[in-house]
Amino acid sequence: MMKDLADKLTQWIKEQIEKADAQGAVVGLSGGIDSACVVALCKRAFPDNVLGVIMPCYSNPQDAEDAKLVAKTLSVPYEEVDLNDPFDWFIQRLxxxxxxxxxxxxxxxNIKPRLRMTTLYYFSNSLNYLVVGTTNKAEMVVGHYTKYGDGGADILPLANLVKSDVKALAKELGVPQRIIDKAPSAGLWFGHCDEKEMGIRYKDLDQYILSGNVPDDVRRTIQTLEEKREHKKYMPPIPPVE
Structure with a gap:
């Protein structure tokens, strides 16, 4: 089943990039499972035209090491761009x-992921590649991403997969076990943990999406996040023409 899914997503990525008359894919490598899966799929779709970008910004040094492990394991070329200085400039200025x-x-x-988006689009434009995003369905449902940050991408191949699907896919794609077992984190601050920030476990979020069968307090938490972050899912609204 996961082999078929990997093949379908690989083909979909290839078709989307070719439809855009682009030549390859650029992926931000965070050291997490989602970006590892995405870059693995892109490598399958474009063996010679995929670039990983590692962008530490006051990040846990282990994240960059994990990102490099993914790149080396999958034979993906990468660039490392340290964003501490531009981030410092913004904080001081603002x-x-x-x-x-x-x-x-x-x-x-949230300035961190927005600086990363800017960096990815530099490489995208200079290479005529598409930015391939890493957001999965669980994150899409509750808006767990930064608007115009990690949410800023050209295509989102994992957007129909809950977190448990991503883990199964990672095994099929040969992602290192260390990455699969790693606690999910966007790395927004020191000690950041996705599940702690959201107030729910990915296991429960997956269950809500797949069956709706979750405790009432979990349902209320998820629905509150959905309502609060609904605006992230759409292009900016425009008024009707009279």
Missing amino acids: TGQDYDIHSCELSIV
Whole structure:
């Protein structure tokens, strides 16, 4: 089943990129399972035209090491772009203060994924590649991504897969077990954990999406996130023409 899924997603990526008259794919490598799966699929679709980009920004050093492990395991060329300095500039310019690595203020930490999006589109434009995003269905449902940050991409091959599907796909694609077992984190701040930020486990979120059979408190948490972040899922609204 996962082999068929991998083949279908590989073909879909190839078709989407060729339809755009582009020549390959660029993927941000975070050191997590989603980006590992996406870059593996892109490597299958375009063996000689895929680039991974590692973009530490006051990140856990282990994330960059894990990203390099993925790139080397899958024989994917990569660029490493340290974003600490431009991030510092923005924080100083906007707040007049130095960055506190323990800060979890979204207006501050969301600058990180937006700088990463800008970096990816530099490589995309210069190489005539598409930016292939890494957001999965669980994240799509509750809007667990940064608008115009990691949500900014040309195609989203994992957007119909819940987290458990991604884990199964990762095994089929040869993603290192260390990456599969790693706790999910967007790395927005020191010690950041996706499940802690959302207030729900991916296991429960998957179950909600697949069957709706979850405890009432979990359902309320998910539905609150859905309503609050609904705007992320669509292009900006425009008024009707009279």
